[in-house]
Amino acid sequence: MKVKDLLKGVEYFCKDKSLLEYEVADISFDNRDIKENSIFVAYKGVSYDTHNDINKLINDSRIKVLVTEKEFDFPTIVVKNGRRALSIISKNFFIKNYEPNYIGVTGTNGKTTTAYLINHIVEFTGYKTARFGTINYKIDKELYPSTTTTPSTYEFYKMLGVAEKANCEFVVMEVSSHALDQDRVYGINFNYAIYTNLSGDHLDYHKDLDDYFNSKSKLFTEYLNGCGIVNIDDEYGKKLLYLIKDNEILTYSFNNNKANCFVEHFDMNLDKTDIVLNLLGEKIHFETSLVGKHNIYNLMAAILTAHHLGIDHDRITRAIKTFSNVPGRLEKLIYNNIYIFIDYAHTDDALENVLSSLRPFRKRRIITLFGCGGDRDKSKRPRMAKVAEKYSDLVMVTSDNPRNEDPEKIIDGILKGFGDKSKVVVEPDRREAIKLALKEAEPEDIVLIAGKGHEDYQLIKGVKYHFDDKEEVINFFEGK
Ligand SMILES: CC(=O)N[C@H]1[C@@H](OP(=O)(O)OP(=O)(O)OC[C@H]2O[C@@H](n3ccc(=O)[nH]c3=O)[C@H](O)[C@@H]2O)O[C@H](CO)[C@@H](O)[C@@H]1O[C@H](C)C(=O)N[C@@H](C)C(=O)N[C@H](CCC(=O)O)C(=O)O
Ligand SMILES: Nc1ncnc2c1ncn2[C@@H]1O[C@H](COP(=O)(O)OP(=O)(O)OP(=O)(O)O)[C@@H](O)[C@H]1O
């Protein structure tokens, strides 16, 4: 493709116009992965600035043209923002004329579940979809491993190119605060933007909660051209209402009857929930295998979206009835009448939601096992301990993904949050900790194994080991 065609929609300055006439075969942006005959886009990233390698890059024969954020004493194409340029260049390279219905979900918790629900309802209705998120990326029936919750911009547009060829009419995706901050989806106009909630997480990356919120709100203020769907039980959700301009807004709340969707009635046990919602004045009654009050929020967000898309209520309720579960989200296993739940709760808010949902069904004890990820927000560690202590009869503190941190140090951070350590057991080896928890459990106990959900690995000092909470439970009881 010609460089000038790749640059359509990018503001640039180029002294040597002949660069624009070059033909390139791919896009590069990483010095460890330079493609033959490519245009290289340099930018200052979170931890690395490829401008520092410019002298090597200019002499690399695989690179035909360089796009930079500053001028050098050799010709480059100069742009103000390299990340944004990379997004538009990737879009022009991979996509021809693709205008599906884009549905983006953001918020601290509930993105994956809400995106799965929406995707399911839309597929049930007969549309072809693409879905991007934490667990995997899906294009029609094809699954791809997920790298980050929202793919990097190059990967994102590459996948959209595949979705275009597969004629997917919908793209349902999680849009993380990191992705918004890093312009990974720059170039897309979302038809729907959904806000779930905001609570303490990622404060290693974002300066504070307001900064975290500002990144999330970009989905509504910069990327939305359609309908915003907002949880108004959340304080930041209320703020968001004032920021959304020139777009329709639909709201949801548990019991605020001024919201466009709220709960009239619900009846929940550990297997299913029966719900009556008020949906823009009409009652909608359905049963779901999802449990937990937080999932009612996810359901409201999904149902509002489906309703606005014009999907009739009967079809929505039938779709929800056939929705089984999201892997690793309150995934239930029962052995010897012990109820074991695997859940991805890795923030205090998520843990609070899950444990407060399980607590009413406690016949005997609640045993909670969790750890915290290394190289991630340290402030959530003691807060998670506090929540675990509040709802549990026994807490097993272990490792999550230590990454490059010392597991003992992470555990020390967690232990600071407990008021009373008498019901806390520490076992840094997650496999051993799961065994201990299950050995300890007796019929009618509830065991919550939190933090890793669907993950089938453990990251320790740069090495990815196979590890799967669910597999550990099955092995324990089935003696493998
Ligand atoms: C901190 C962070 O978010 N980093 C992400 C970000 O990095 P960045 O673009 O700023 O890149 P950088 O590492 O500073 O590098 C800048 C440039 O130099 C290049 N480079 C870099 C290193 C090098 O040796 N050579 C080199 O050429 C890079 O390719 C890039 O072009 O952009 C990259 C591409 O989009 C991401 O892969 C990378 O995610 C890292 C791997 C990561 O772990 N991110 C996590 C925290 C994350 O994004 N999580 C969110 C939220 C999950 C949730 O919702 O809870 C997610 O969306 O998954
Ligand atoms: N609406 C919600 N409000 C609060 N907590 C929730 C909600 N939905 C799910 N959770 C809790 O958060 C965990 C993660 O849920 P989910 O994967 O749907 O969220 P996510 O936003 O995609 O998370 P991540 O950013 O880690 O991918 C669940 O396992 C559950 O414990």
Ligand SMILES: N[C@H](CCC[C@H](N)C(=O)O)C(=O)O
């Ligand atoms: N998207 C989240 C996932 C955390 C999952 C948890 N198991 C951990 O490793 O901390 C993050 O990257 O912070």
Ligand SMILES: [Mg+2]
């Ligand atoms: Mg997710």
